[in-house]
Amino acid sequence: MNMILSPIPWLLVIPLAGAVLTMLVPYHWRSPASVVGIFTQLMASVVLWYQVTHYGPQFYAMADWQAPLGIALRADGLATLFILMSSLVASACAFYAHAYLSLQKRAHFWPLLWFLWASLNGIWLAADTFNLYVGLELLTFAAVGLVAFASDERSLEASIRYLYAALLGSMAYLLGVALLYGAQGTLSMDSLAETWHWGPTNQVAVTLILGGLLLKTAVFPLHTWLPPAHGGALTPVSALLSALVIKASFYILLRFWIEFQIYQFLPSLSQLLGALGAGAILWGGWMALRQTHLKMVVAYSTVAQIGYMTLMFPLLVAESSEASLLAYQGGILMLLAHAFAKAGMFLAAGNLIFCTGKPDLVSLAGMSRYRPLNIFAFGLAGVSLMGLPPSGGFNAKWLLLQSSFMSGQWWWIVVLLLGNLLSAAYVFRVFAYTYQETDALDTYKRPKLSLELIALGLSVGSILLGFISVWPLEMISLPGPVMEALP
Amino acid sequence: MNLLIDFTLLIGILAIALTCLISRSLFRSVVFFILLGLMLAIGWIRLGAPDIALAEAAIGAGITGVLLLDTLGHLKKTGNLENDEPAPGRKRLILAIVSSFTLVGLLLWAVFNQPTPAINIHLLVTEAMPESGVSHPITAVLLNFRSYDTLLEVGVLVLAVLVGLALQTDQQAQDSLPGLPNPLLHACLTLLIPAMLITSMYLLWAGADRPGGAFQAGAMLAAAFILLHISGIKLSSQVSHRMMQAGLLLGFGVFLAVATSSLIGGRPLLTYPEGGAGMLILLIELALTLSIGLILLSLFTIANSPPHHKDQGGDHGH
Numbered sequence: 001m002n003m004i005l006s007p008i009p010w011l012l013v014i015p016l017a018g019a020v021l022t023m024l025v026p027y028h029w030r031s032p033a034s035v036v037g038i039f040t041q042l043m044a045s046v047v048l049w050y051q052v053t054h055y056g057p058q059f060y061a062m063a064d065w066q067a068p069l070g071i072a073l074r075a076d077g078l079a080t081l082f083i084l085m086s087s088l089v090a091s092a093c094a095f096y097a098h099a100y101l102s103l104q105k106r107a108h109f110w111p112l113l114w115f116l117w118a119s120l121n122g123i124w125l126a127a128d129t130f131n132l133y134v135g136l137e138l139l140t141f142a143a144v145g146l147v148a149f150a151s152d153e154r155s156l157e158a159s160i161r162y163l164y165a166a167l168l169g170s171m172a173y174l175l176g177v178a179l180l181y182g183a184q185g186t187l188s189m190d191s192l193a194e195t196w197h198w199g200p201t202n203q204v205a206v207t208l209i210l211g212g213l214l215l216k217t218a219v220f221p222l223h224t225w226l227p228p229a230h231g232g233a234l235t236p237v238s239a240l241l242s243a244l245v246i247k248a249s250f251y252i253l254l255r256f257w258i259e260f261q262i263y264q265f266l267p268s269l270s271q272l273l274g275a276l277g278a279g280a281i282l283w284g285g286w287m288a289l290r291q292t293h294l295k296m297v298v299a300y301s302t303v304a305q306i307g308y309m310t311l312m313f314p315l316l317v318a319e320s321s322e323a324s325l326l327a328y329q330g331g332i333l334m335l336l337a338h339a340f341a342k343a344g345m346f347l348a349a350g351n352l353i354f355c356t357g358k359p360d361l362v363s364l365a366g367m368s369r370y371r372p373l374n375i376f377a378f379g380l381a382g383v384s385l386m387g388l389p390p391s392g393g394f395n396a397k398w399l400l401l402q403s404s405f406m407s408g409q410w411w412w413i414v415v416l417l418l419g420n421l422l423s424a425a426y427v428f429r430v431f432a433y434t435y436q437e438t439d440a441l442d443t444y445k446r447p448k449l450s451l452e453l454i455a456l457g458l459s460v461g462s463i464l465l466g467f468i469s470v471w472p473l474e475m476i477s478l479p480g481p482v483m484e485a486l487p
Numbered sequence: 488m489n490l491l492i493d494f495t496l497l498i499g500i501l502a503i504a505l506t507c508l509i510s511r512s513l514f515r516s517v518v519f520f521i522l523l524g525l526m527l528a529i530g531w532i533r534l535g536a537p538d539i540a541l542a543e544a545a546i547g548a549g550i551t552g553v554l555l556l557d558t559l560g561h562l563k564k565t566g567n568l569e570n571d572e573p574a575p576g577r578k579r580l581i582l583a584i585v586s587s588f589t590l591v592g593l594l595l596w597a598v599f600n601q602p603t604p605a606i607n608i609h610l611l612v613t614e615a616m617p618e619s620g621v622s623h624p625i626t627a628v629l630l631n632f633r634s635y636d637t638l639l640e641v642g643v644l645v646l647a648v649l650v651g652l653a654l655q656t657d658q659q660a661q662d663s664l665p666g667l668p669n670p671l672l673h674a675c676l677t678l679l680i681p682a683m684l685i686t687s688m689y690l691l692w693a694g695a696d697r698p699g700g701a702f703q704a705g706a707m708l709a710a711a712f713i714l715l716h717i718s719g720i721k722l723s724s725q726v727s728h729r730m731m732q733a734g735l736l737l738g739f740g741v742f743l744a745v746a747t748s749s750l751i752g753g754r755p756l757l758t759y760p761e762g763g764a765g766m767l768i769l770l771i772e773l774a775l776t777l778s779i780g781l782i783l784l785s786l787f788t789i790a791n792s793p794p795h796h797k798d799q800g801g802d803h804g805h
Contacts, residue, residue, distance in 0.1 A: 020736055063757035068606055108649075131636055175594075182604070205597065207593070
């Protein structure tokens with residue numbers, strides 16, 4: 001295949017070059033340059049999608065050295081879906097940031113965003129355990145920089161905490177990778193899977209890797225760094241972090257779990273992960289219900305939603321391939337719906353805070369009359385998060401429910417239903433505040449229409465996903481390393 | 488004899504690490520941390536990894552040590568430093584001890600039960616060496632076989648400075664560090680700086696066939712820059728802001744440009760042309776050395792600028 005036509009290198013080169021360019025050119029040129037970059041990224045993602053659906057999974061040998069000596073990149077259905085997801089959500093957040101941030105802030109935002117985007121694409125495409133580590137490092141620094149960038153004292157503290165948690169996670173992951181390398185002499189995921197050997201070394205390695213990735217994904221009870229970081233960042237950054245950044249470590253976890261067939265050898269670990277997920281759903285939902293600041297509600301909702309994704313792990317059971325497939329599809333759909341819904345919800349919440357000028361829930365009084373479009377965007381995202389039909393969130397939970405029935409693990413059904421009630425409660429609680437009327441004078445600021453439309457667009461996306469769920473599900477079922485390793 | 492050295496080293500490393508952790512004075516902790524870096528460097532030499540030893544000594548002990556000492560000085564100046572750190576709570580201490588012993592136990596169990604690797608990667612490296620353009624295997628791995636990782640790692644370095652710059656909202660931030668007006672120091676500098684520059688270039692050149700390379704050379708260059716900076720010769724006032732930024736990005740930019748140029752010839756990203764690998768690797772390493780030196784210097788100078796004022800929305804253009 002002609003290498004010049006492959007979009008894979010461009011998915012990495014454009015954001016990296018974008019980062020360099022937006023650091024060098026004068027402030028006024030940074031936004032136009034970035035807009036060009038965003039469109040080429042969208043185009044490259046679509047071209048990749050076309051190639052993968054028509055010609056099957058794509059492989060790319062970096063520097064023309066074949067793995068395990070060199071580093072290979074892989075674009076299977078799963079990776080391509082994630083490329084498309086991150087391109088759409090990141091573009092929306094980038095346009096939002098362009099309208100939302102001042103020129104000064106924007107100038108620093110662009111290079112950080114481009115590094116973030118490069119690392120995300122790098123992680124989706126990676127097929128090498130050490131390359132994944134480097135991707136995670138790049139992602140961590142870009143994300144921490146973006147959190148710190150609000151530059152008030154609280155966000156600085158949150159970003160330092162986030163940095164420590166993320167670095168601890170990276171260290172654990174790296175230690176695990178080093179052990180795997182020592183035991184098997186390779187870093188490439190495909191050759192690791194081929195020569196996998198369940199000895200003590202690999203067990204310790206897997207434990208370290210899982211621990212590190214769980215910390216980075218903020219799975220309960222390792223979630224405490226997330227709410228202040230996601231809730232305290234600037235609005236477009238919060239959306240990027242919740243929608244995309246935590247998905248990166250989750251994605252790596254999932255790939256390890258399936259491709260190295262951990263589910264088959266450590267079934268008790270699956271149940272443990274499920275229990276953590278259940279804890280996240282209940283605790284995150286409960287905490288979201290008790291917050292007094294709007295963005296903290298949304299941030300705790302992320303903690304709960306991560307729990308739903310984690311429920312996928314106990315449902316991947318070796319005995320029932322049908323239940324496993326349903327769980328895999330449900331989990332991925334959950335993740336996808338959450339990316340759109342949570343980005344939409346954070347942006348809508350940011351608009352509301354911009355209107356009232358205050359971050360707390362009480363000052364939302366009267367908002368549903370003043371900003372109906374924005375409340376509608378918040379509500380649509382809420383519908384998907386609650387799992388009401390028709391939405392991506394509903395279909396995802398339906399698949400997970402079916403999978404629980406089929407594998408006879410009824411206890412997860414209880415968790416799913418309880419979680420739904422909690423999500424409904426915290427979303428409606430926000431609504432209740434917006435319907436209150438006050439006698440106070442209106443001194444609201446009006447956000448730009450584009451800000452509201454972008455939030456609405458993302459929320460509508462999460463609902464639309466309910467109608468076109470077949471399409472991403474077909475995509476992840478394309479032949480590839482993950483499908484081969486599923487039971 | 489060697490066994491004796493190894494055991495002494497091992498006990499020394501453990502003792503220094505412990506002292507560093509339990510010391511109540513932060514200054515003492517930092518000094519022991521630097522010492523730990525040097526001991527680890529000797530450890531790496533004993534393990535036959537001189538490249539890592541060089542990096543550990545230059546970056547782990549040298550640059551990190553300077554940054555830590557500098558932070559300490561800054562804390563002292565702003566009065567945010569208590570003389571004695573409060574002792575950690577009993578619960579935390581127990582948690583820390585239990586978790587570190589568990590980790591060490593697990594690692595020992597893992598390492599002692601390590602199987603023989605199924606894939607002999609060393610053989611693959613040896614076979615591919617003639618095509619790599621250099622004769623030192625570490626450089627071949629870093630800049631040819633796994634150059635993609637190195638490209639992203641350099642990205643991480645650039646990103647670190649970028650985050651520092653983004654947080655430094657005050658554009659006119661001046662260094663608060665006064666130079667040391669010491670004639671003896673300046674006389675020493677005239678001897679030291681050329682020697683450091685030559686060592687840096689030697690390390691860079693040596694990377695092709697023996698331990699060395701851009702990271703070590705860059706760290707050495709940074710050390711020279713920082714020494715000049717501390718003694719009052721400010722590089723940042725000699726060159727414009729834009730020049731400095733171009734210098735920071737030069738290494739990453741050159742690397743990325745070389746990487747992308749192979750796409751035009753229809754070959755995968757980062758592929759070197761037939762026979763040109765050695766030259767291109769040297770070019771990339773030269774640019775990287777300068778940039779790494781400037782990046783490490785910038786991390787130091789950014790840390791030294793006064794704490795920025797509360798950002799008032801930042802609605803003013805540049």
